[in-house]
Amino acid sequence: AQSVAQPEDQVNVAEGNPLTVKCTYSVSGNPYLFWYVQYPNRGLQFLLKYITGDNLVKGSYGFEAEFNKSQTSFHLKKPSALVSDSALYFCAVRGPFSGGYNKLIFGAGTRLAVHP
């Protein structure tokens, strides 16, 4: 069965420092991986995706993610954090992988707190 793990409930980082939010996955076949961000009382906003190709994926608001097949990881990164990046971040994998269906399996989420 497909699953996603976000090992950290919360990540604290100082403004201007690089940030990493971790995600590991377990799927059969090639994974379709996504990162979403959720601000209070809002829906989820799409940040970036990995479908195939280059292992380093660039997304919105300066975020990027590195796909590592051998470690089954898809960590979210940003070179310089902003206070406005403080939010709840979700990693997700799409499954099942036949028929083109759109069921996302989410991790539990990681709260990112960026301190001035």
Place this chain on the structure above:
Amino acid sequence: KAGVTQTPRYLIKTRGQQVTLSCSPISGHRSVSWYQQTPGQGLQFLFEYFSETQRNKGNFPGRFSGRQFSNSRSEMNVSTLELGDSALYLCASTLGRGGYEQYFGPGTRLTVT
């Protein structure tokens, strides 16, 4: 292009009642998925509709149902509400064939008392 819209944004119901939530996808998107978000269970997939057909369903009781109309708008219904149904219900739309990322609406916050 307008985003995904959901109505109502907030809803308070009593146990035993039923509720209908509505979702209008991004124009041109043919797939609509529904998710439930709770503090305890996180984000869980409810079902997906494509061209008025349910083609995937999550592990929820039969009290949860949905449908999609010819204009791709979707509704979900929960009958015989329980306290545990209190949650944020999120709708997401995808282009369909060839589209991968899902775009989410702001959600409907359902409170069951």
